[in-house]
Amino acid sequence: MAPPTFADLGKSAKDLFNKGYNFGFLKIDSTSKAGEKNDVEFKVATAHNLASGKLGGNFDVKYKVPQYGTSTPSTSADTGNMGKRRRTARQPVMTYGSGVRLTDSSSRPVRVVHNVAAKWSFPNYGITLTEKWNTDNQLGTVVEVNEQFGRGLKVTLDSTYAPHSGKRSGKLKADWSLPTARLTTDVALTTAPVVNAAAVFQRESFLIGASVAFDTATNKMTNSQLAFGQATKEYTLHSFIINSNEFGASLFHKVCPNTEIGAILGWKVGGTGANFAVATKYSPSRDVTFRAKLNNESQFAAAVQHTLSPALKLNLSTQMNLTSNEAHKFGLGLEFEPSN
Numbered sequence: 001m002a003p004p005t006f007a008d009l010g011k012s013a014k015d016l017f018n019k020g021y022n023f024g025f026l027k028i029d030s031t032s033k034a035g036e037k038n039d040v041e042f043k044v045a046t047a048h049n050l051a052s053g054k055l056g057g058n059f060d061v062k063y064k065v066p067q068y069g070t071s072t073p074s075t076s077a078d079t080g081n082m083g084k085r086r087r088t089a090r091q092p093v094m095t096y097g098s099g100v101r102l103t104d105s106s107s108r109p110v111r112v113v114h115n116v117a118a119k120w121s122f123p124n125y126g127i128t129l130t131e132k133w134n135t136d137n138q139l140g141t142v143v144e145v146n147e148q149f150g151r152g153l154k155v156t157l158d159s160t161y162a163p164h165s166g167k168r169s170g171k172l173k174a175d176w177s178l179p180t181a182r183l184t185t186d187v188a189l190t191t192a193p194v195v196n197a198a199a200v201f202q203r204e205s206f207l208i209g210a211s212v213a214f215d216t217a218t219n220k221m222t223n224s225q226l227a228f229g230q231a232t233k234e235y236t237l238h239s240f241i242i243n244s245n246e247f248g249a250s251l252f253h254k255v256c257p258n259t260e261i262g263a264i265l266g267w268k269v270g271g272t273g274a275n276f277a278v279a280t281k282y283s284p285s286r287d288v289t290f291r292a293k294l295n296n297e298s299q300f301a302a303a304v305q306h307t308l309s310p311a312l313k314l315n316l317s318t319q320m321n322l323t324s325n326e327a328h329k330f331g332l333g334l335e336f337e338p339s340n
Helices: 011-018
Strands: 025-034 040-049 055-064 093-101 113-122 127-134 138-146 153-162 167-178 181-188 194-203 206-215 220-231 235-242 246-256 259-268 275-285 288-295 299-309 312-321 329-336
Touching: 011 235, 011 246, 011 259, 011 275
Parallel strands: 025 329
Antiparallel strands: 025 040, 040 055, 055 093, 093 113, 113 127, 127 138, 138 153, 153 167, 167 181, 181 194, 194 206, 206 220, 220 235, 235 246, 246 259, 259 275, 275 288, 288 299, 299 312, 312 329
16 A cells, blocks of 8 residues: 555644534535436535625535446456456546635635536546636636556646636646655646655655755745654654754544544744644544544634434534633534435
8 A cells, every 4th residue: 555645644633633623614514316326416515604604505416427448457456377457347427516615714704616517537548537617717627647657657737727817827746656655746837837746655654755845937945844754553643844944743543443632743943932732532422423622822622523313413613712702613514414
């Protein structure tokens, strides 16, 4: 199994701090399926921002085209001494939908953007095509080519066009997965692009990674990061250095099957002190999950998820400042997804 990308290092701890909290919003998510083989999936979601009063929603329809063709080389397996390969057929997927992107910030209002996307897969050629549109009147196209230029190599072209202004932008990405290494790079399709490159190497449970950003306009390196960690089934340790002046570390520990704890620590040269936060997740039963987190700014957040039925989940969350009576937030969410 290939190691994670550089951006996913320490992901277990990040998820413990970010997932399951929806304070500041009232949300409803619904998923249903139709068709003889449940090959049509409908997703409807709405979100109301309590601070700005804005309401956003999205609607997605996902359709699985009947199976045809053969798979790419990555799904083949040796079936005999003569080296013949058996190929497993895949199902191409076409999806249509609309969505909303919500950005919550204490200093800026939430921005609501609706979007529509269509997605096709061509399994014979390892190509996936995605078309996008949003209410900023931006048209986007994403073309993914998987394992056609080399085993474990995925090349992605991500482009955007704004008809009202005539502005075009694009980015070319590459992701090469090896058993003990993961190499990623992306470059903007401009006259003087910024080139980003990262690599992660794995030795048993130990991971080491590096990331750099090079600005071709000034011929200078604008960002550099170095990370080191260890990932096992029970715990994950992650430490990093950014531009030689910012240091940090995170810890994720699965104490037992129903309890998880995590911590994040950061310090910057010239700063007033270290930043730290702790978080936990506890599931006393399969129907209830409690989450809580606390940081050095005395901000405390708690959340609970209750499975009301196999198809319906209720999420409640809140955030408060323990040193003042301001900036308190709460949120409520419903998730509906019937079983197959």
